Amino acid sequence: MLEVDGISKAFGGVQASNNVSLSVPEGKITSLIGPNGAGKTTLFALITGFHKPDAGRVTLLGEDITGLPPEVIAQKGMVRTFQIVQPFAGQTVRENIAVGAHLRIRSRAEALAKAEAVAEQVGLGDRLDMDAASLTVAGRKRLEVARALATQPKLILFDEVLAGLNPSEIRDVIPVIKSVRESGVTILLIEHVMQAVMSLSEYTWVLNQGTLIAEGVPSDVVNDPQVVEAYLGKGMAERIAKQGARNA
C-alpha cells in the first residue's frame, strides 16, 4: 500500500534518515521502533510531506507522492498524528474533530455529524461539548486519533499515541487502535511501549541512527542482538547473552 524506497534526509551534519526502504501492507497494523533520536518521527514527516527527502521515493497506492505537501497527501488518503497533541483551544471536542472532517466534507452540519460519529468510535462520545483544551492526556490522545480518522483515511501513521499514558489508559486505548484497523484503515505506528508493539503489530521495522537495522515479527525482532545493542548500548547485548549462558 505504501512503498518507501531509499529515503534519505540530513539536517546539517545529522543523517536523520539514511537510505530507508520499507513496504507497508494494506489492512494490517505494522510498527516502527528504535531508540530515542533514531529517526522515526523524521521518517513519518518525510512520508507524509512535512519534510522533503534529499533522495528516495514514496509511493502510495501505486502513485508517486514524493515531495507533495501534507494536505495533498491527506487528500490521497494518508495522514499522520503528532506526539504532542495540541487541540484548538476554545473549541469543543466536536469542533476539533470536525476540522479533520472538513478535508472531505464542505457542509458544516455534515462535518459536525461526522465528528460525532468518529467521537463515538474513539470513546469521546460523552465529551463532545467539552472544551478540547480541558481533556486529560488520555482524552487528548483519543482526540488526536479522532481528528485523523475524521479525514476518512486509508492509512494512518500514529506517532507514539500511547506515550504519557498510564498502564490502565494504555489498556483502554489499545482497543481503539484495533477498532480503527477493523474499520478498514491500515496503520503504521511508532511506539515505545513494547507491550503494545507486541500485542498490536504484526510486523515491525527497527531504526537506529537513521538506518534500518532489523525487521520482522516483533517477538523475533526484540531478541535480535543488534536491536538489543541499539537500545542498550554497545557491548550490552553480548554481556546479557553471556550472563544468560552463565545462569542457564
Ligand SMILES: Nc1ncnc2c1ncn2[C@@H]1O[C@H](COP(=O)(O)OP(=O)(O)OP(=O)(O)O)[C@@H](O)[C@H]1O
Ligand atoms: N528539523 C530538524 N532539524 C535538525 N535536526 C533534526 C530535525 N528533526 C530531527 N532532527 C534530528 O534527527 C535525528 C532523528 O530525530 P527524530 O525525532 O526523527 O528521532 P525519533 O526516533 O523520532 O526520536 P524520539 O523517539 O526521541 O521521538 C535526531 O538526531 C534529531 O535531533
